[in-house]
Each structure stands twice: as structure tokens, then as C-alpha cells.
Amino acid sequence: MNVQLIICLIGLLSPFSVASAMNIDDRRQAFLDAEKQIASINRGAFPKSAEALSDYPLYPLLKYQWLKNNLDRDQEIKRYLNDYSDMRYSALLRREWLKYLADGKRWQELVEHYRPTDNAELACHYQWARLKTGFRDDALREAKKLWTVGYSQPKACDALLNELMASDEFTQDMIWRRFELALRNNRVSLASYVKKLLNPNEQSAADFWLRVHQSSRMVEQSSEWQKEYRMLGSIFAYGIERLAGSDVNAALSVWDANKDRYRMSVETVDNVERKLGLSLVFDRRSGAYERLSRVNNADNVVREWRVRAALLEQNWPHVIEALSGLSEQEKNQPRWQYWLARALNETGQRERGRKVFEALAGDRSLFGFLAAEILNKAPTLSDRPLALTAEQLANFERLPAVSLVAELKSMGREQDGLRQWWYLLGRLDKQQIQIAAKVAQQWGWTQTAVFTIAKAEYWDDVGLRFPLDYLDDIKKQARQQALDPAIVLGLIRRESVFDPRARSPAGARGLMQIMPQTGRQIARKLNERWQSENSLYQPNVNVKYGTHYYKQMLDRFGGHFALAAAAYNAGPGRVDRWLPRYQTLPADIWMETIPFKETREYVAAVLGYAIIYQLIMERDSIRLGDVMKDVQPG
Numbered sequence: 001m002n003v004q005l006i007i008c009l010i011g012l013l014s015p016f017s018v019a020s021a022m023n024i025d026d027r028r029q030a031f032l033d034a035e036k037q038i039a040s041i042n043r044g045a046f047p048k049s050a051e052a053l054s055d056y057p058l059y060p061l062l063k064y065q066w067l068k069n070n071l072d073r074d075q076e077i078k079r080y081l082n083d084y085s086d087m088r089y090s091a092l093l094r095r096e097w098l099k100y101l102a103d104g105k106r107w108q109e110l111v112e113h114y115r116p117t118d119n120a121e122l123a124c125h126y127q128w129a130r131l132k133t134g135f136r137d138d139a140l141r142e143a144k145k146l147w148t149v150g151y152s153q154p155k156a157c158d159a160l161l162n163e164l165m166a167s168d169e170f171t172q173d174m175i176w177r178r179f180e181l182a183l184r185n186n187r188v189s190l191a192s193y194v195k196k197l198l199n200p201n202e203q204s205a206a207d208f209w210l211r212v213h214q215s216s217r218m219v220e221q222s223s224e225w226q227k228e229y230r231m232l233g234s235i236f237a238y239g240i241e242r243l244a245g246s247d248v249n250a251a252l253s254v255w256d257a258n259k260d261r262y263r264m265s266v267e268t269v270d271n272v273e274r275k276l277g278l279s280l281v282f283d284r285r286s287g288a289y290e291r292l293s294r295v296n297n298a299d300n301v302v303r304e305w306r307v308r309a310a311l312l313e314q315n316w317p318h319v320i321e322a323l324s325g326l327s328e329q330e331k332n333q334p335r336w337q338y339w340l341a342r343a344l345n346e347t348g349q350r351e352r353g354r355k356v357f358e359a360l361a362g363d364r365s366l367f368g369f370l371a372a373e374i375l376n377k378a379p380t381l382s383d384r385p386l387a388l389t390a391e392q393l394a395n396f397e398r399l400p401a402v403s404l405v406a407e408l409k410s411m412g413r414e415q416d417g418l419r420q421w422w423y424l425l426g427r428l429d430k431q432q433i434q435i436a437a438k439v440a441q442q443w444g445w446t447q448t449a450v451f452t453i454a455k456a457e458y459w460d461d462v463g464l465r466f467p468l469d470y471l472d473d474i475k476k477q478a479r480q481q482a483l484d485p486a487i488v489l490g491l492i493r494r495e496s497v498f499d500p501r502a503r504s505p506a507g508a509r510g511l512m513q514i515m516p517q518t519g520r521q522i523a524r525k526l527n528e529r530w531q532s533e534n535s536l537y538q539p540n541v542n543v544k545y546g547t548h549y550y551k552q553m554l555d556r557f558g559g560h561f562a563l564a565a566a567a568y569n570a571g572p573g574r575v576d577r578w579l580p581r582y583q584t585l586p587a588d589i590w591m592e593t594i595p596f597k598e599t600r601e602y603v604a605a606v607l608g609y610a611i612i613y614q615l616i617m618e619r620d621s622i623r624l625g626d627v628m629k630d631v632q633p634g
Contacts, residue, residue, distance in 0.1 A: 027056050028411060038065050057400070057407040064089035071100040081113070086401045088423035098122055102156070107132040120146065124157035131163065140169050147174060150181030152190055165197070172199060176231060179206060180238065183213050205229035209238065216242035219254050233262035241275045248279040270295050274302055281309045282595040284581065289318055300330065307339060308593045316346040334360060335604075338367035339592070341374075364459070366608035370588065373624045381615050384460040386453075388438050396435045409443065421448065430456045437464060447499040466612055469498040470511065470539045477543045481551040484621050487561065488547055490609035491568065494602060495546075500539050509536035512546025522548050561627040562587050565606045570599040579634025587628035 022030060034050040041047070050062045060080075067077055077097050084090045094115065099122070101110040107129035114126045124146060131139035143164040146157055153161065164170055175197045182191035188210070195206040208227070212218050212235055219225075219239035229235065236258070244251035255272060277292035278301070288309035295302050303326050310318035320343045323336060330336060337360050344353030360371040362380060369379045396402055401424045408417035421440075425433055437453035446467050453464055471485075474492070478485040495513040496502035508515050514522075516533040522545045523530040535541050550568055557563035557575065567575045578594060594600040607627055614622050 027053065031056060031058050031062065031411075034062055035065065038062060038069075042069050044070075057403040058411070060084045060087055060089055060400075060404060064093055067093055068096050071097055078113075086399075086424055086427050087404065088420045091423065095119065095122060098125060102129070105132075121154040121156040124153065124160050128160045128163075131160070140164055140167055144169065144174065148177055148181065150178070150183075150185035150190075151187060172202065176202075176234075179209070180234070183209070183238070188213070202230070205231050205235070209235045212239040213242065216240075216246070219243055219258075220250065222258075225258075233264040234268060236262050237264055237268045237272045240272050244275050244279045248276065248283060248285070251279070252276055266296055270297055274298075277302070277309070278305060281305050281312065281593070284312060284578075284593070286313070289313060289315070289322070298325070300327070303327070303330065307336070311339070311589045312593050314589070316343045319343040320347065334363045334365045334367040335592075338371060338588075341371065342588075364462075364608075364612065366604045366611070369608060369611045369624060370628070379611055379615060381462050381612065382460060383462040385463060386434055386438055386458065386461050388435060392435055393439055393442070396432070396439055402436075402439070406443070409445075418448065421452075425452065425455055430458075434458055437461075447497040447502070450497050462612070462616065466493060466609070466616060467498050468616070470500075470543065473540045473543045477540075477547040480544075481547045483547055483551060483554075484610070484614070484619070486610045486613040486617065486619060486622055487606075488543070488550070489613040490606045491546065491550060491565070492543075493609045493613075494605045500542070501537055509533065510542035510546075511539055512542050512549075514542055514545050514549070518549060519545050558632075560587075560629055560631070561610075562591055562603050562607060563631065565603045566591075566594060566599050569602040570596055574599075576634055580631060582633055584633065585631045587631055590631040591628075 030049065031053055034047055034053060037047045037049060046063070046066050050059075050066070053059050053062065063080060063084075067073060067080055071077070077093065081090050081094055094113065095117075098110055098114060101107075101113070102125040110125060110129040111133055114122070114129070117123065123142075127139040127142045127146070130136075130142075139160070140163070143160050146153060147161055147164060175194055179191050179194045179198075182188075182194060191206075191210065191213075195203055195210075198206055205227075208229065209231070216239050219236060220243075225232070225236065240251050240255045243254070255276065259269070259272075273291060273294045277288050277295065280286075280291055281288035289306060292298075292302055292306045292309055298306070303322075306322040306325065307319060310316075310322050319339060323331065323340050323343065326336060331340075337356055341353045341356035341360065344350070344356065354375070357371040357375055360368055361375055361377055362368060362382060363371070364380075364382055372379045397406065401420065405417045405420050405424070408414070408420065421436075425436060428436065433452060433456035437449050437456060437458075440449035440452050441464055446469055450465055450467070453461060459465070466489075468489070470492075471489075474488050475485050478488045492498060492511050496511050498511065500511055502511070502513065503509050504513055506515070509519075514536050516536065519533070519536050520530050526544075526548070531541075536545070550564060553564040553567040553572060554561070556572055557567060563575055566578070574596075578590075580590070591600065591603050594603065607624075610622060610627075611624070614620065
């Protein structure tokens with residue numbers, strides 16, 4: 001059907017009858033034409049060609065595109081915000097309209113229509129509007145939170161923060177707090193600006209602090225510290241923390257010799273002891289456990305690294321002691337249940353250890369599989385697929401917000417569709433999210449389906465959570481590199497969750513997240529012509545290069561799967577530095593004490609996923625005893 005003819009008939013037919021007369025291809029073309037028309041007119045009446053598409057799934061997008069350029073249409077905007085509250089375009093329109101209201105000093109309306117947000121500009125507009133509508137004290141109280149950050153706030157915050165600075169609520173301690181936060185964020189220019197707000201007699205202390213920031217070795221020069229600054233203890237503690245990042249032994253020596261000379265809060269002392277202890281354990285040095293035990297108010301990072309410090313020492317009574325200091329929620333995690341059972345075994349409490357292992361052995365994780373291995377039990381999948389009806393899935397797909405996503409996907413606007421998808425999921429309950437996961441799987445959105453079911457916190461649909469996409473390519477390349485396909489599947493599941501178009505912030509691409517430079521090197525080594533960076537989005541090319549690179553890492557680290565996985569994630573140079581210095585270390589302890597959280601979790605995930613894929617494919621070629629060999633000194 002001729003789309004232009006349809007548009008000409010709009011004046012004679014109702015919008016509903018015109019839309020009903022179109023097939024889907026005509027409606028899509030009419031949408032594109034209406035979209036261009038809205039972009040060209042910028043302001044003015046909503047085009048009739050767009051109104052004719054009122055029952056088309058992307059009609060809310062057309063309406064948003066028009067309203068964002070016609071922000072004076074108050075009633076239509078309010079109606080849109082109400083009618084399309086489950087669509088991301090509603091949030092985008094609200095943001096633009098609130099800025100418009102702020103520009104027009106329409107403070108009462110801004111207060112009425114504001115919704116909590118992480119957007120600092122809108123938050124500042126809102127608090128300024130509250131100040132202007134009689135809630136000055138509340139607004140200034142919230143303004144303190146906007147002030148106390150280590151970065152610059154947007155210009156929209158200037159009026160509010162200036163009001164705060166002119167009030168009795170503003171103190172020298174608040175200035176010092178932001179000064180320190182700025183330095184910790186390495187925003188020296190911001191710290192220098194904040195310094196000027198201090199009383200003149202305190203600005204010299206801030207200048208001294210800036211010098212310590214630039215050269216932490218100043219803490220070793222006792223002649224520099226014969227000063228009467230009120231903040232001298234805080235400056236000294238800050239310098240020690242900075243020095244610990246480059247020379248922990250020097251920092252320890254200076255701190256222990258001089259800390260009693262300065263007045264410091266318990267929190268300040270805790271921060272230094274925390275930094276020193278973590279620096280020691282990250283560098284695999286002795287004394288980390290004792291140092292971390294000095295922290296009075298330990299956060300979860302300190303609590304967990306106390307356990308790891310004890311593991312590095314292989315001091316099992318200390319492991320049990322550190323585990324007892326975890327929160328109840330932390331204690332119940334499979335990781336820490338595993339280490340409790342290990343520690344009980346190592347301290348002769350084998351019956352208690354066996355009971356913990358037995359309770360853990362059914363868990364579908366590396367730690368559950370390790371427990372099963374220790375008990376000589378076969379690992380299990382515990383597969384319970386979602387029990388959903390065709391009617392449930394169809395009803396979900398008929399929701400306007402879901403129809404919009406489906407149509408964006410069909411129109412090749414997948415990224416916009418995904419943004420709407422995640423916006424919608426934030427407004428659904430867990431049962432609805434389970435249905436959404438199954439719909440995403442049926443649409444071929446493999447990665448989205450996996451992430452969606454995780455948001456529903458449903459872990460037992462193994463087929464949905466562990467796809468087998470691109471299996472032929474994976475088996476072929478695994479065979480070429482003498483790798484088990486389950487290992488390759490585990491790598492892909494962790495790297496990209498089977499999204500061939502995945503791209504990391506660092507620029508890694510495709511299923512196995514290959515960096516372009518690495519791809520070029522591998523192509524050259526294989527005597528292949530390097531096509532382009534985009535070739536890494538081709539599954540067959542990406543899997544070929546990814547398996548080749550993993551095999552390189554495996555060969556470099558003596559066939560050790562855990563070390564090779566760590567090298568695949570963090571680079572072989574870092575793994576070399578993480579190897580034990582003097583004595584062999586059990587692989588589970590080595591893995592648990594990897595300094596980088598991302599790599600530590602990556603290795604556990606890849607090896608656990610490999611076991612899961614082996615069970616799915618009914619293979620038995622991988623045994624954890626072979627995968628988790630002791631790690632030899634570097």
C-alpha cells in the first residue's frame with residue numbers, strides 16, 4: 001500500500017481506521033515518516049500522521065519526541081507521564097520537563113512532579129524548589145549531602161550550595177571533609193578551590209596537606225611535622241595511607257613509630273590500619289592478619305580479607321576465628337561455608353567439617369562442586385525449569401511496554417529496546433520478571449534472558465541460565481586447541497553471556513571478549529589476514545582467537561586451568577606477580593587470595609560453569625582434582 005496515499009486519507013478517516021487499514025510494513029514506514037516530520041517541525045501541533053498511529057506500539061515514542069520539544073504543553077505532559085509510567089520515555093520526559101519548570105521558576109509544580117533520582121542536577125533543582133516553597137531547613141539539610149562529595153557538582157547546584165555556604169549550617173569541618181574527599185578522588189583543582197573557603201589561619205594547613213598529597217614520603221621527614229595545625233593528625237594519617245600504596249614497609253615503620261604523637265579519631269586510625277593490612281595481604285606479606293585484626297569497626301572488606309590473610313598463612317585456627325567475625329549473611333555464603341568445612345577438617349574436627357561439606361555439596365557453584373569432590377560424590381545440577389504456560393507468555397508480550405520493546409527490536413533499534421526492557425523490569429514483581437526472562441529467551445535475547453532471570457533471583461532453570469549457543473563453532477575450535485568444550489563454554493558464559501556483539505568499556509569484543517590488538521597478534525601468528533576490529537563480532541572468528549589465546553595461557557602456566565583463567569582475565573603479568581614466592585600453595589587458597597575481586601570471582605565462576613556445562617553435555621572429562629592442582633612458586 002502507498003504510505004503517502006494513506007497519510008493523505010488521514011483527514012477523511014479516523015486515526016483508528018487508518019491505522020487498522022495498514023499492514024505492519026506500512027505502519028513501520030508511516031512511523032519513520034512521522035518521526036522525520038516531528039524532527040523537522042520541532043514545535044507546533046502534533047502531526048496528524050503521527051496521531052494516526054495511536055494503536056501502533058511505537059506511538060509513545062512519537063509522542064515523547066514531540067513533547068520534549070513542546071514542554072509548555074503542561075496538561076499533555078501530565079497525561080503522558082500518567083499513561084506511560086512503565087515506559088522509559090516517561091522518565092526522560094519528566095527529566096526534561098522538570099528542568100523546564102526550574103528555568104521558569106515554577107517551584108511548586110517542580111516539587112509536586114519530582115521523583116527521587118541519582119541525577120544531581122535534578123536533585124539540586126528539587127532542593128532549591130523546596131527552599132523556595134517554605135522548606136528551607138529540610139533543603140539545606142539535603143544540600144549538605146550534595147556538598148560532601150569528592151567531585152564538582154553541576155552548575156544547577158550553585159544557587160543551593162551558595163545558600164548553604166551563607167548559612168549557619170556551614171562549618172569549617174564540612175569544608176575540611178570535602179577537601180579531603182577531593183584529594184582522595186585526586187581532584188586537586190577542586191581541593192584547591194575548597195581550600196579558599198577555610199579560615200585564613202587554616203589555609204596553611206591545607207597547603208601542607210596538598211604537599212603531602214603530592215609527596216607522601218614527607219611523612220618520613222620528622223622536621224616537617226613540627227607544626228600546630230588542628231588537622232595535623234588527619235594529614236599524617238592521610239600521608240601514611242598514600243605511602244602504603246607504594247611502600248607498605250616504610251608506611252608501617254613510620255606509622256608504628258609516630259602514631260601516638262597525633263590526635264586522631266578512632267575512625268581515622270581504623271582507616272590507616274585497614275589500608276596497611278590490605279596492602280600487606282594484597283602483596284602476600286606476613287603480618288596482614290594481625291594488622292587487620294586491629295581495625296575496630298571492620299567493614300565487609302576487612303572481615304573477608306582477615307579470612308584470606310589467615311588462609312595465606314595456612315593458620316587454620318585463625319581462619320576459624322576470622323570466619324566467626326563475619327556477618328550471619330556472609331557466613332551462609334557457599335564460599336565461606338566451604339572454608340569453614342576446610343578449617344574444621346584441618347583442625348581435626350572432621351565430623352563437623354563433613355556435615356558442613358554435605359550441606360554444601362548440593363550447591364551449584366564451584367564451592368559446592370569442591371565439597372562434592374572432597375566427599376567423593378558426583379556433582380549435581382538440580383535443574384528445575386520455570387513452569388510457565390503459553391498464555392502467561394502471550395499475555396506478557398501483549399503489555400504495551402513489552403510490545404514497544406518487541407517493535408524496537410524488529411525495527412533494528414535493539415539498544416533502545418534494551419534500555420526500555422531494563423526500565424520496565426524495575427517496575428515488575430519477581431514472578432513477572434521470570435515470565436520476562438522466558439520471553440527474552442524466546443526472542444533470541446540470550447544474554448538478556450540470563451540477566452533477567454538473575455534479577456528474578458531464580459537460579460534453578462539451568463537451560464535458561466546456561467545456554468549452548470554457537471556450540472558447533474565452540475566444539476570445532478576446542479578440538480583444534482585440544483581443549484574441553486566445557487571450559488570454552490564456561491569462558492564465554494562469563495565473558496559475554498553469549499552476546500556476539502558484546503563490547504567492554506576497555507574495547508574487548510565479541511563472545512570471548514578479545515581486544516583488537518590481541519586479535520591482530522593471533523591473526524599474524526595463524527598466518528591469517530587481519531580483516532578489521534569488527535571481525536571480532538563474528539562468532540567463528542572470535543571463538544577461534546579466544547580458544548587460541550586461552551591455550552596460550554594454559555601452556556604458559558603449565559596446564560593449570562585456574563592460572564590460565566586468571567591470566568585470560570587479568571593478564572599473564574599479573575598472574576606471575578600473584579604466584580607464591582617460596583612454597584607451594586593449594587589452588588583453592590591461591591584462588592581465594594587473588595587481590596582483584598573481579599579476577600577472583602571470574603576464576604571461580606569459569607571453573608564452576610565448566611563443571612555445569614560438562615554435566616549438561618553429559619561428559620566427565622574434567623575433574624576438579626586436575627583443574628585445581630597446587631600452585632607452584634613463581
